[in-house]
Each structure stands twice: as structure tokens, then as C-alpha cells.
Amino acid sequence: MRKNSWIAWLVVLAGIFTVVQINPQIVPQVKSELKSANDQIQPYVYLIKANIDEKISGQRQTTTEKQVGKAVTPVEEPLQGMTTSNIYYYHFKSNVPESAQQVFKYAIDQYNQTGIVKLLPGQADSDQNSVTFFIYHKKIENVMSSSVELGNGGPSALQLNDYAINTSQAGLNMTYPTLSVKKSVAMHELGHALGLAHSSYTNSVMYPVDQGVSQLSEADLNGLKNIYNK
Ligand SMILES: [Zn+2]
Numbered sequence: 001m002r003k004n005s006w007i008a009w010l011v012v013l014a015g016i017f018t019v020v021q022i023n024p025q026i027v028p029q030v031k032s033e034l035k036s037a038n039d040q041i042q043p044y045v046y047l048i049k050a051n052i053d054e055k056i057s058g059q060r061q062t063t064t065e066k067q068v069g070k071a072v073t074p075v076e077e078p079l080q081g082m083t084t085s086n087i088y089y090y091h092f093k094s095n096v097p098e099s100a101q102q103v104f105k106y107a108i109d110q111y112n113q114t115g116i117v118k119l120l121p122g123q124a125d126s127d128q129n130s131v132t133f134f135i136y137h138k139k140i141e142n143v144m145s146s147s148v149e150l151g152n153g154g155p156s157a158l159q160l161n162d163y164a165i166n167t168s169q170a171g172l173n174m175t176y177p178t179l180s181v182k183k184s185v186a187m188h189e190l191g192h193a194l195g196l197a198h199s200s201y202t203n204s205v206m207y208p209v210d211q212g213v214s215q216l217s218e219a220d221l222n223g224l225k226n227i228y229n230k
Contacts (some may be wrong), residue, residue, distance in 0.1 A: 086128060151171055155168045
């Protein structure tokens, strides 16, 4: 019942946006989203309005690998210029449901397949890198909000000269499980935990608005190499 009322509410929101702004531009909106996201904590969002715009216009912004060229997904500030181990020990907080664990396990597997990082189950010692997977609940703050926060994650680096110990976290917002419990969201949040920052390319798992991308792009791989292959 709760899910149905949420869908109904989304439909109502869709109506509001269609009335308020006829045929708005997607790109400037996403750019402002990118700018503000870079300033502080970087929640991964699902853009309600952009999704509706796409349905209206039938258009979609895409980026091909060719356009990206030698692009490199940027590195999160705490790990910039730092050397850190590529071995991580991970665990799930006890309240993380099976569905969320499954999408995170997919993401762990994808990152391990790169050969650039190695994520192992278990508790880290104080001098080892770790990832803690968690869940949280956060509702849209006001009814006119154009986006839903899907997850949050990032590194927390203890810096010893130019060496960093990364005690990181990756979490999913379980207030909107149908939007957040997805491979693409898990890839994005684990990407933050491992030190990747937001990308302006839509084919990157680090694009700040969910595009359903669950495979690392060439630029994402280059970003990981920048952090770990020193
Ligand atoms: Zn993000």
C-alpha cells in the first residue's frame, strides 16, 4: 500500500512540474546539479524532472566512449595526491537487507574484476583500508524537490605524510528502495568509497544523476588507476 501511495505521489509531482515548466532544458539543470554537488557531500540522485522531460521530448543525453577519449574520472579530495593500499576489507552493517547486499556484492565483483583494487570480506585492522556498507532513511525535503537521494558514500582518509588509510562507507537510501536498490547505485557509492569523485560524462558510473550505468567506463578505470597504480 505504501509503495502504491508513493507512485501516486510521483504522478502528482509529474503533473506539477509539467504545469510549472513547459519543456524545460535538461542540460543546464544537470550542470547546476553537478556544481552544487561538487561543493560538499555528494548524494547520488534520481532526477524526477529530467526523467519526465525525457518522456515528453523523447530525447536523452548520452555520451559515447569515443567522445570521452582519454577522460579520467576525478579523484575525491581526501585521496588526491595520496598513496593508499589497493586492498580493502569490507563488511555489511547488521541491518542491511539481503536485496541491498546483493547489489553491493555485484559492485564488489565488478571492481575486483578490474584487478586494480581487491575487496575482501572481513574486518580491517586499524592500519588497513575498509569499506562499511550501510543503509539509511532520508525523505525528500520539500514537495517541489526535483530529485530523490538514492545513496551516499565516500572515503575518509587518515593521512600519514603522503600515505592514506581509507576508512570508507557506501550506503543506500531505503526510503525509496525501488529507486535505490540498484546495481548502478551500488557501483556509484562504492566508487565514492574507493575515491572516485563525480564525472560529467553520462556513461560513467560516477555521473551524479542515475543513468542506470552499472559497468565502469574507460574513464572510470583510468580514475581508479590514478589512485591505486602509483
Ligand atoms: Zn555521488
